[in-house]
Amino acid sequence: MNAPASARADGKTVYTAWAGLPALREAIAEQLLRDKGVSFDPAHEIIVTAGAQAAMLTVTLALFDPGDEVLVPTPFYDEYRRDIMLADATMVPVPTLLEDNFEINPDVLEQAITPRTRAMILISPSNPTGATMGRSTLERIAAMAQRHDLLVIWDELYDRFVYDGFEHLSLAALPGMRERTVVINGFSKCYSMTGWRVGYVAAPREISDALLPIAHGMTICAPSVSQYAALAAITGPHDWFAAILSEYDRRRQLWMQALDSMGLPYGRPRVRTILCPTSAVPALPRSSSPGHYAKRAT
């Protein structure tokens, strides 16, 4: 019997700790330390949420006040706009460019900072562009965040979908960043369990203490059976994922070959199969392009 079936059979269908099953938080902490080199206390610094989506709204409601400005590189995952809106804060779009593979330019990011800027939301690897950030960019962003005393919301939901030998690094692992970084991640994409709705936030205790009442207000806790499924996912075998990644890489190559053959510009993605032609494509009217972004969501 698999983990969620066992949980149901054993009657583990009641509330868990508000922050999530202790065993799941410990497994998340172990994974963060092992894979990202960043240490969070599972007892006080990790909150399991009903999907990463709930984590995002929890963070914006808990940390932003009306008038706070939040930098968001564009193109962006649209839910962040709504989450910032719900917090009555102000989203400040910061453009990224096709010719830069949509990678964030720290100089452009810094130019958008005002005295009201409280945080930046960075998705790496990016949804929807597939852009990534190398160590030098991360170091410049880290220095900027510390120089301007900003929080960083660090969404790394697609951290395992990387290609071309790219090594995903966590901003939270850089010197001086753990205390000002809020890590958001989840189980939906890497384990194909979107319907289970399990995500998490990892953040220093002072921040986590602010997050928990909001997370509680939304769902009290993440669904208990789903948490057992997530626990099975994170503690179980991961060797199956190599075949998945290989198939997505094959599709990515096909997309790029097709776009190349049509002479269409795109940002070369180093993560999952996301491509992003621009609206400047003359033979591809926006009305006929798939939502402006040729996006293959995994």
Add this chain to the structure above:
Amino acid sequence: MSILTRIASERARQVSATLAKQTSINAPGMINLASGTPDFPTPPHIR
């Protein structure tokens, strides 16, 4: 004015205006480019 003439809050209206309608969900044999659900099966030990 009846309370029923304005059901949604201003906040709900603002958010609604930014949200595209859910047009489809994943189905067997179909790759839905919009749903965000991976098209590989959930591993058996998780299900």
